[in-house]
Amino acid sequence: MTGKYFGNPIKRLEDKQLLTGNAKYIDDIEVPGQLHAAFLRSDFAHARILKIDVSEALKRPGVVAVYTAEDFGDFWKPGPLQVPPPTAIPGSKFNARTLVPIAKDKIRYSGEVLAVVIAESRYIAEDAFDDIIVDVESLPAVVDLEKAWEDSSVLVHDDLPSNMAALVTQEVGNYEEAKKKADVVVARRMLIEHVAGAAMENRGFLASWDDQNQVMTIWANTQSPLTVRGSVSRALGLAESQVHVITPAIGGGFGPKVMTSLTDDVLLPWISKQLKRPIKWVEDRRENFLATTSERDQVHHCEIALKKDGTILGFKDVFYHNTGAYDSYGMTVPLNTQTHIISNYRVPNFYTQIRMVFTNQMVVTPVRGAGRSEGVFAMERMLDFAAKEMGLSPIEIRRKNLLRADELPLATGITGQDFVKNTLDSGDYLGNFEKCLQAIEYDKFIKETQPKAQKEGKRLGIGVVAFTEGTAVGPYEGCKVTVSTSGKVTMTTGYSSQGQAHYTVFAQIIADQLNVKVEDVKVITGDTNHFAWGAGTFASRGATLVGTAALLASQKVRAKIFSTASKALGVPEDQVELGEGSVSIKGKPDSAIPLGTLAAMANPMRGVIEPGVEPGLEATAYYGPPHGSTGCGAMGVILSIDEETCKPVLEKMVIVDDCGTMINPLIVDGQLQGGISMGIGNTLYERLVYDENGQLLTASFMDYLMPLATDMPKKLEIIHNHAESSLKLNPLGIKGVGEAGAIPPGPAIVQAIEDAFADKGVEILETNLSPSSIYGYLKKVEHK
Amino acid sequence: MKVEGEHLFKAPREVVYEMFNDPDALGAAVPGMQKMIKLDESHYEAVLGIRVGPVSANFSGNLSLTDEVPPESVTLVIEGKGGAGFVKGVGYVKFEDLGDETTLLKYTGEANIGGTLASVGQRMIDSVAKSMFKTVFEKLDKILEERWQKN
Numbered sequence: 042m043t044g045k046y047f048g049n050p051i052k053r054l055e056d057k058q059l060l061t062g063n064a065k066y067i068d069d070i071e072v073p074g075q076l077h078a079a080f081l082r083s084d085f086a087h088a089r090i091l092k093i094d095v096s097e098a099l100k101r102p103g104v105v106a107v108y109t110a111e112d113f114g115d116f117w118k119p120g121p122l123q124v125p126p127p128t129a130i131p132g133s134k135f136n137a138r139t140l141v142p143i144a145k146d147k148i149r150y151s152g153e154v155l156a157v158v159i160a161e162s163r164y165i166a167e168d169a170f171d172d173i174i175v176d177v178e179s180l181p182a183v184v185d186l187e188k189a190w191e192d193s194s195v196l197v198h199d200d201l202p203s204n205m206a207a208l209v210t211q212e213v214g215n216y217e218e219a220k221k222k223a224d225v226v227v228a229r230r231m232l233i234e235h236v237a238g239a240a241m242e243n244r245g246f247l248a249s250w251d252d253q254n255q256v257m258t259i260w261a262n263t264q265s266p267l268t269v270r271g272s273v274s275r276a277l278g279l280a281e282s283q284v285h286v287i288t289p290a291i292g293g294g295f296g297p298k299v300m301t302s303l304t305d306d307v308l309l310p311w312i313s314k315q316l317k318r319p320i321k322w323v324e325d326r327r328e329n330f331l332a333t334t335s336e337r338d339q340v341h342h343c344e345i346a347l348k349k350d351g352t353i354l355g356f357k358d359v360f361y362h363n364t365g366a367y368d369s370y371g372m373t374v375p376l377n378t379q380t381h382i383i384s385n386y387r388v389p390n391f392y393t394q395i396r397m398v399f400t401n402q403m404v405v406t407p408v409r410g411a412g413r414s415e416g417v418f419a420m421e422r423m424l425d426f427a428a429k430e431m432g433l434s435p436i437e438i439r440r441k442n443l444l445r446a447d448e449l450p451l452a453t454g455i456t457g458q459d460f461v462k463n464t465l466d467s468g469d470y471l472g473n474f475e476k477c478l479q480a481i482e483y484d485k486f487i488k489e490t491q492p493k494a495q496k497e498g499k500r501l502g503i504g505v506v507a508f509t510e511g512t513a514v515g516p517y518e519g520c521k522v523t524v525s526t527s528g529k530v531t532m533t534t535g536y537s538s539q540g541q542a543h544y545t546v547f548a549q550i551i552a553d554q555l556n557v558k559v560e561d562v563k564v565i566t567g568d569t570n571h572f573a574w575g576a577g578t579f580a581s582r583g584a585t586l587v588g589t590a591a592l593l594a595s596q597k598v599r600a601k602i603f604s605t606a607s608k609a610l611g612v613p614e615d616q617v618e619l620g621e622g623s624v625s626i627k628g629k630p631d632s633a634i635p636l637g638t639l640a641a642m643a644n645p646m647r648g649v650i651e652p653g654v655e656p657g658l659e660a661t662a663y664y665g666p667p668h669g670s671t672g673c674g675a676m677g678v679i680l681s682i683d684e685e686t687c688k689p690v691l692e693k694m695v696i697v698d699d700c701g702t703m704i705n706p707l708i709v710d711g712q713l714q715g716g717i718s719m720g721i722g723n724t725l726y727e728r729l730v731y732d733e734n735g736q737l738l739t740a741s742f743m744d745y746l747m748p749l750a751t752d753m754p755k756k757l758e759i760i761h762n763h764a765e766s767s768l769k770l771n772p773l774g775i776k777g778v779g780e781a782g783a784i785p786p787g788p789a790i791v792q793a794i795e796d797a798f799a800d801k802g803v804e805i806l807e808t809n810l811s812p813s814s815i816y817g818y819l820k821k822v823e824h825k
Numbered sequence: 826m827k828v829e830g831e832h833l834f835k836a837p838r839e840v841v842y843e844m845f846n847d848p849d850a851l852g853a854a855v856p857g858m859q860k861m862i863k864l865d866e867s868h869y870e871a872v873l874g875i876r877v878g879p880v881s882a883n884f885s886g887n888l889s890l891t892d893e894v895p896p897e898s899v900t901l902v903i904e905g906k907g908g909a910g911f912v913k914g915v916g917y918v919k920f921e922d923l924g925d926e927t928t929l930l931k932y933t934g935e936a937n938i939g940g941t942l943a944s945v946g947q948r949m950i951d952s953v954a955k956s957m958f959k960t961v962f963e964k965l966d967k968i969l970e971e972r973w974q975k976n
Contacts, residue, residue, distance in 0.1 A: 331944065
C-alpha cells in the first residue's frame with residue numbers, strides 16, 4: 042500500500058525545529074516564581090539510616106525547605122506496581138517491593154534519595170548538601186546475582202525470607218525427556234552485562250500548583266504522561282482533570298523514561314502544593330547513571346540438546362535476572378527474554394526459569410531491546426557452541442533449525458510480557474537468513490577473503506545470526522483527528538514522542554486519507570489535556586497502535602467529509618470528489634468547497650442537526666491488536682581485528698529486517714541505524730560496573746563509553762524483506778522496528794570475533810567486550 | 826582498592842617509627858592535610874582535602890593506630906567522609922631494620938571508597954593514591970633528614 046505520502050521516504054517534518062535549536066526541552070521551561078529542587082543521594086549502597094540532620098541546611102540563605110522521608114508523614118508510601126505481576130503464568134511467584142520516593146530507615150542502592158532541598162537556585166540547593174549530616178550504619182551490599190539468590194545472602198528487603206523477587210518457570214514439551222534422546226548436549230554459563238539507556242537528555246520534572254484554580258500543571262520528559270497524570274491525581278486526591286501533564290520536546294527515551302513513581306514525580310507535586318510555588322528539577326548525568334533505571338544484567342545457565350545432524354531437540358535456560366533494589370516495573374524484561382530465546386527456531390522442548398533477584402543496585406526496567414537481546418544472545422551463542430562441538434558450520438546448524446515461512450503463525454506456548462501466549466505471527470525467517478548470507482557474501486568470505494587476509498597476516502572474522510523483535514503489544518492506543526475551519530488538520534494522541542518521528546509518520550497516514558498536504562497535519566503528542574487515553578511509549582508499538590488508530594480515525598473523518606459534502610453539494614455521496622483540500626461534485630470543479638468551509642458547515646450555529654450526527658469533521662479511534670507482532674530478520678558482520686591491540690573494526694554489516702509495511706522507509710532505516718549503533722555500543726563499549734560494595738564505578742561518560750559515529754560499520758547494508766504474512770497482520774500491515782537494530786549486533790559481533798581467532802579456539806561467554814577483555818580471552822587459551 | 830608498596834628511609838627504625846607517631850610530621854607530609862589533631866596516644870582527627878580528577882572535596886575523619894608493636898609494625902585504620910563520598914581503609918605497615926641505619930617500610934592495605942569519589946573518580950584513584958604516597962614519602966624523607974642529621 043503506497044499513497045501520496047504513505048510509504049514514501051519524506052523527510053522528518055519535526056527536524057527543522059529540532060535542528061535550528063527552536064525546540065523547547067524541559068530545561069528550557071521557566072515558570073515565574075519557580076524554585077529548584079536538588080536531591081541528596083546516598084553514597085552507600087546498603088545501610089540503615091540512623092539520623093539525618095538538616096537543621097544547618099535550613100539556615101543557608103536561599104534555601105526554602107528541606108525534606109526527609111519523615112517530613113512527608115502519611116504521604117510517604119511505597120509506589121504502585123507500574124506493571125502487574127505475571128499471574129497469567131501458573132505457579133509464578135512474585136514478591137512486590139515497589140520503589141519508595143525517598144529512603145526511610147534503610148538505603149537500598151547507592152544514589153537513593155535521602156533528602157530533597159528546595160532553594161532559589163540549583164546551586165544553592167546543591168551547596169546545602171554540605172550542611173546536611175547523614176548518619177548511617179553501613180551494611181554489606183548484595184551485588185552478585187547468583188550469590189544473592191542463596192539463602193545465606195544478606196537481604197535487600199528484611200521482611201522477605203530471601204532476595205527472590207520472582208520465580209517463573211515455563212515449559213513446553215519435556216526437556217528432560219528430550220535430553221535423554223539427544224546425541225549431543227552442550228551446556229554453558231553466560232553473562233549479559235549491565236548497560237544504561239544513556240539518552241542524550243537526562244530526566245526532568247517541573248510541577249506547578251495553581252492554588253486559585255486548583256490545577257496541577259506538570260512538564261515532564263516522560264514516555265508515559267498518562268501514567269504520571271494518574272499517579273499524581275491518585276496521590277494528591279485530585280480528579281484527573283485537575284492534573285495536566287505536558288511533555289515538551291524530549292531528547293531520547295530508550296526505555297528508562299517510562300518509569301514513574303520516582304522521587305520527582307511523587308514528591309515534587311506534593312511539595313509544589315505545600316509551598317504554592319512551581320518546583321523544577323533537572324537530572325545531571327551522574328544522577329542519571331546512579332538512579333535512573335537501566336537494563337540487561339542476567340546470568341544464563343543454558344543447555345541445548347541436539348540430534349547428530351544438528352536438529353534441536355530441546356533447550357533449557359535457567360537465568361538470573363537483576364531487578365535492582367525494587368521491582369515496580371514487574372517482569373517485562375525477563376519475560377521478553379523467555380519468549381525470545383525460542384523465537385527463531387524449531388524448539389519442540391523448552392524449559393525456562395527466571396530467577397529474578399533483588400540487589401543493592403538501581404532498578405532495572407526496559408532499555409531498547411528490553412530482554413529480547415538477552416534471549417537472542419543466549420540462543421545464538423548456544424547454537425555456535427553446539428556447532429563447534431559437532432563440527433558443523435554456524436550456518437548449517439541455523440539453516441537446519443530456522444522456522445520456515447510456511448510454519449508460521451506458530452504458537453510457542455510461552456507467555457510473554459503482555460501476559461498473552463506468544464505467537465510467532467509472520468515473516469520468512471529462513472528467507473531472511475539466506476538473503477543475509479548472500480549480501481554478506483558468506484561463501485566468498487570463507488573461500489577467498491578470509492584465507493587471503495590470513496596469508497597477509499590479517500585476521501578477519503564473520504558472524505551471521507537470526508533475530509526476532511517482539512513489538513506492538515497491546516492493550517491499546519488512540520487518537521483524535523480534527524479538520525479545523527482553516528482546512529488544517531490536527532491529530533492528538535496520548536502517546537509521547539522522544540524523537541521517533543511521530544510528527545511525520547502519523548501525518549503521512551492521515552494526509553493520504555483526507556487528501557491534504559502532509560505539512561497541514563499537525564500532530565500533538567503527550568499532552569493530557571489534548572488526549573487522555575493510552576498506555577505509553579514502549580515496546581516499539583507507536584507506528585502499529587497509534588498509526589492504525591490514526592488510519593481508523595481519519596477513515597471516520599473521511600466518511601464524515603463525504604456525508605457532509607453530499608448534503609452541502611446536494612448530490613449523492615458517490616458523486617462527491619475529495620480533491621486536495623476541497624470537495625466538489627465529480628466533473629464540476631467549480632462546485633468546490635474548501636475543506637475548512639466544510640468543517641464549519643459540520644458545526645452549524647443555528648437550526649437543528651439530525652439525531653445521531655456529531656458536530657465537526659472530527660473522529661476518535663482506538664486500536665488494540667489481539668497479540669503483539671513479531672518483527673524478524675538476520676544480521677551478518679565482517680570484522681577485522683588486530684591481534685596485539687584486540688581492537689575490532691567493523692568492516693561490513695548487513696541487516697535484513699521484516700517490519701511489515703513501512704510508513705516511511707527513510708525513518709525505518711534511521712531506526713535501524715540508531716538501534717545498530719546502540720547494539721554495537723552494548724557489545725564493544727558500554728558497561729555499568731558495580732564494585733563488591735555496590736558502588737557504581739562508571740557514573741560519567743569518561744568511564745561509560747558510548748559508541749561514536751566512527752564506530753559504525755564501514756559499510757552498512759539494510760535490506761527490507763517483507764513477507765506477505767507480515768502485511769496482513771493489522772489494517773496497515775505494520776510491525777514495530779524501534780528495537781530491531783539493537784538486538785542482533787551482540788551475538789553477530791561475538792561470533793565474528795571467535796571466527797577471527799578460530800585457530801586459537803577462543804570461546805566468548807559474555808556480551809560486553811572491551812579490547813582488554815578480548816585480550817584476556819586470548820591469554821586464557823594461550824595458557825591452556 | 827588495594828594498595829601495596831615500600832620505601833627506604835635513611836634513618837634507624839626507632840626514629841622512623843617515632844615519626845609515624847608524630848601528628849606534626851604526618852600532618853605536614855600528607856598533601857591537602859588541613860588539620861590533624863591528636864586525640865590520644867593512638868587516635869587522631871583530621872580534615873583532608875582530596876582532589877581526584879574532576880572530584881575535589883574535603884574529607885573529615887579519624888585515624889587510629891592499632892596493634893602497635895614498636896618499632897616493628899602498626900595497623901592504621903582510616904574512616905573519613907565528606908561531600909564527595911567516603912573512605913574506609915586499613916593499612917598494615919611494617920618497619921624492617923636493615924642494620925645500616927636505614928629502615929625499609931613496607932605497606933599493604935585495602936580501602937573501601939564510595940560516593941562521587943568512586944563513581945566519577947575511580948579511574949584516577951589508583952594513580953592519585955600512588956602520587957600521594959610518593960609525595961608523603963618525599964616529605965617524610967625531608968623531615969627525617971632534618972631531624973636525624975640535626976641529631
